[in-house]
Amino acid sequence: MSKEISNITRRSCLSLLLVRAASQAMSAQQSAPVGATTPAAAAGPSVGAASDGARASQPASQYRIGPRDVLAIRVTAPDIVAQFSSDAMEVDECGMIPLLSVQNEEQGQVRAAGLTTSELQEQLRKFYTKYKRNPQVVVKIREYNSQPVAINGAVMRPGQFQMRRPVRLLELLQFYAGGPTERNGGRIQIARMPVLGECASQQQVAAASNAQGEDAYAPQFLLLNLSDTLKGDEKSNPYLQPGDVITLPEAKEAYVVGNVLRPGPVLLKDDHLTLTRALAMAGGLMPDTKKGSVRVIRVDADGGNRQEIPVDLAAIDNHKAEDITLRPNDIVDVPVSGGKRLLRSLVSGGASSAAQLPIRVIP
Structure with a gap:
């Protein structure tokens, strides 16, 4: 998981730099304005270094002018x-x-x-x-050029938007980005640049960096649970700030193959998807499954080491064995008895062929 967040962080930093550069040349006709036609929120951010209390007291309908407007x-x-x-x-x-x-x-x-x-x-x-x-x-x-935000990843309509009033994360996600897709990983990351102060000189920034450390002006990353944001939880539904880049990482996948109702990929939306839950997501076991011969094929991220983990589903059902937590790219192989597989394939094949024959009436 830490490696995943690290990769997201690098991508978001690059996206943030692109957004900041693009916003200087972007006009209102080139970006979608947020808040032009929908009801105003109760409070929100303003241009400049206003405190949270000051922002909360500002009328939501009043846009604050900013650089490049x-x-x-x-x-x-x-x-x-x-x-x-x-x-x-x-x-x-x-x-x-x-x-x-x-x-x-x-x-x-x-x-x-x-x-x-x-x-x-x-x-x-x-x-x-x-x-x-x-x-x-x-x-x-x-x-309106001073308050750009961008949203990307597992959303229906990714893009860049210009805020014309205070906007919360949930409003941007649901009303402007179309909501999360089914492939979302259950998390939201916000890359947020620190407030440097208007027209801070390079010498001032360098002096502050030396005094506070190299990371004083590094982007801040907020990690939120998507489910909490969708519920409107106050802490997981912050007001957006100019320059924010919101990313909904796509969920990693594991794969269930063999004697299940719907073989194919299953999304790992959290770190606790167990083998039995994955089988349920695949529709459950088909008849004649060899429960004692299920195996999980696990390959390292670099494709190096390959490991086969034998699993006894009957032992898991009887609480005599641990339910394995799946990792990204795991393959769950669910076998079926060999003779019964052949018989079922012949029957299903015959039925399929018969279904293609013309229907005739017997007088």
Whole structure:
């Protein structure tokens, strides 16, 4: 299991880097907006380093502007003031936007990140009162680029999404990703980048890394049980943060062959799938099974060592032997008595051939 999580971790880190790079060039038309038409959640994350308490108190319908969002700003007094207006102004990596056509001012920029459009409108209105009498400001978000999340793995509709409001994991999973597939492994992993602070310089990041260790700015990985998330458990249904990469690993497989109703792969959705449970998942034993000659064929992950484990199902039924826990790629071979197998194959073959003959009426 540790090796599986390690592999998932490496894949998620790569996915996270790709998401962060892609989000810089992604517009609202190129990604699916989350929260544009569904009811708002009760609370959630905001852009910036707001505390959990502050986030919980924010209205769910209020989107907080963030870096790389594109704004449309219109200033009127009472006619439109073209030199103060812009159809497309991108918030920079530090969360700032320029104050247009302002000269000889100490303040050439204003912080937009972390504000709602209403709050930014009021800030700009107060600033422009020194240039225009009773100016009116309207701010609209043209492109949502600052809160990307991605979900992949065993889901119906994997993809990348832009959040426009606080969104919980369960909402993204069920309403936007279509829910988990049958091949899910029963776990959810969230790769989460730490909050570095807006526009942190390379020197600041390096200094913090030296002070706190090399892993100070490494991604944080949250491991959750899918069943708890689907129940809406508070701890397993967190609010998502910008840059989160959610992965539902696919379940590993073991194989049941031989004298069972439905031979084939069985999914190992937990670490405790026993031999008898796997046989039940395969439909159970067929008649004439040699219960004392069942075997589990186990091969190492690298394909090196091959081990055959004899199993007596009758002894397991009588609590005289341990029920073996299966591992990924185990093969359970369920034998049948040789003579009875031949007889049954002849009978079934004859019945199959007879079924293909034309039906005639005997007068």
